[in-house]
Amino acid sequence: MLEKTSAAAGPADDVGTGWWGRICAEHAPTGADWILIALTTLLAALARGYHYGALDQAVLLPFTRYFRDPSLYPGDLLVDSIRTMQPIFWQALGLLGRIVALPWLFAGLHVIASVLSAIAVWLLAVNLFRDRWSANLSLALVALSLPQEYFLGLDPLRLVWPELTQRSFAFPFIVLALVCVIRRRTMLAGVLSGLMLNVHPISGAAGAGMALSGALFDAEQRRRVPAAVALGVACALPVIINFATATGVSLAGPAQVSQWLEITRLRLGHHFYPLTWEFTRWAGIALLLLLGVRSILALRDTWSRRHTIACVFLAFAVVIWVPAFIFTEVIPSPLVIQMQLFRSSKFAALLALLLFAHHQRLRLGSGGWRSVRGMLVLAVPVVMWVSLTAAALLALAHVTGDGLLQRRSRLPVLLGLALVICALTAATALRVRDRARAQYTHWWGGADPRWVQTQLWVRENTSRDATVLVAPNLAGFRAFSERAIVGSWKDGGIHQNDPATLIEWWRRMHALGLEIQPDTNGLHGNLAFAAFDERRLTELGRRYGARYLVTETDHDLAWRPLFANSRYAVYELPP
Secondary structure: OOOOOOOOHHHHOOOOOHHHHHHHHHHHOOOHHHHHHHHHHHHHHHHOOOOOOOHHHHHHHHHHHHHOOOOOOOOOHHHHHHOOOOOOHHHHHHOOOOOOOOHEEEEEHHHHHHHHHHHHHHHHHHHHOOOOHHHHHHHHHHHOOHHHHOOOOOOOOOOOOOOOOHHHHHHHHHHHHHHHHHHEEEEEEEEHHHHHHOOOOOHHHHHHHHHHHHHHHHHHHHOHHHHHHHHHHHHOOOHHHHHHOOOOOOOOOHHHHHHHHHHHHHHEEEEEEEOOOOOHHHHHHHHHHHHHHHHHOOOOOOOHHHHHHHHHHHHHHOOOOHHHHHHHOOOHHHHHHHHHHHHHHHHHHHHHHHHHHHHHHHOOOOOOOHHHHHHHHHHOOOOOOOOOOOOOHHHHHHHHHOOOOOOHHHHHHHHHHHHHHHHHHEEEEEEEHHHHHHHOOOOOOOOOHHHHHHHHHHHHHOOOOOEEEOOOOOOOOHHHHEEEEEEOOOHHHHHHHHHHHHHHHHHHHHOEHHHHOOOOOOOOOOOOOOHHHHHHHHHHHHHHOOOOEEEEEEOOOOOOOOEEEOOOEEEEOOO
């Protein structure tokens, strides 16, 4: 059974010397814990795959290339909008990219972020519950949850991302800042929060708010909060200066504000506008929070200061949804929409899952059929697609007889475990077979090799100042071609930070034949580009200064392609 924690736990609980000791003290991972952390991270990475130059990175990688070589992408609308993004992270990668090849740099940072995320989640759980098996189970839940995108509202909770982004790199350090608050290392929490504001201001602001709220609710830390805030602000000076000196973010009059809001709703409704979310997403959010509340109630006999701080973290992440909803749906405010407050959902989900995992760990350790019930609840598909690692952790504990499961409960638990493993194996195989088949065909490159081949041909056979006209549904052409393009649908997620470029991008999408109806969400409107004839394409090339055209090979054109493979073709546009 678990050791009971006194409600009056004080500073004596938080002893430790050195940076590592101050974070984990007597709860440092053992050798077996390190093995479990490594295996869980590896399995999560294999499930997600790794993509270079694809997904969100297809839009963000050009910024790194630009900071490495500012002569690239002249006149590109997306790259020109960089002045409004405060991209400290991409600036730093651009400088590092002059020393290390970008594929290796991105892969290395991706591995570092993934491993640190696993360690941070484990440390947060073990410091909250003072129990290694609760930490291991928490890590398994976070690492192996597959359908988070469908119930977290905006920002999915992922231990391992399929690509390197600002969010994935900032996540472990934000979680470590929360650990520091629990360990009463207020100054270190301020430093980490301030630094992460430079990496991803949106996630960093949510993390800083949680850390500050937790510290204010702890009498011993409260007196150190002003100094920690000052230290955090000092660490965040680069992004603060960038925000203060950014240009192009103002909206000229109510008419432009209304137009910006309309375009944002059409392009990003499934992210920023809760009333566009599907019912299943709302139901999933409610269920996850309900599990969190139920798990909090289960801790009443072992309540401590640490649990209070965790509840403050959770409450902050949930409460900021209120202004997010009001100033998005009721009284739309461009500034609040751009702040993307709904991204706090990731941290609310993290804390709720950790509380849920600890609650189920208590059930699993109670013996008898109550353990079986706990295991079955743990595997409810609507909550989590718990993969085989969670079951393997329990089986390992059973075999080693370390006290996680009492001896009298082993037979029913093993029977329940066998049923769960069979059900999850079948369900997971059916769910991910198509995605896995497509993913692992191009595991390292991420993008379709034919798409990369087309980009590389353009890079090697056109001048650096060339602009390319690309079908708007084909995302990420800049990633490997290093050439400016007229625009793509994917660009809209970046352009929403700059109203002026968002409106111009929307005009270009209409010119390229994309029509999104108000009742659709995402790229589900009519795309007329595939039917454009030579005259219309020539006209578009002249309007936007494009010298080349990239389209799919089934686009019926009389022109002879300069390059073609089985999927894509490159044409030279008439002057």
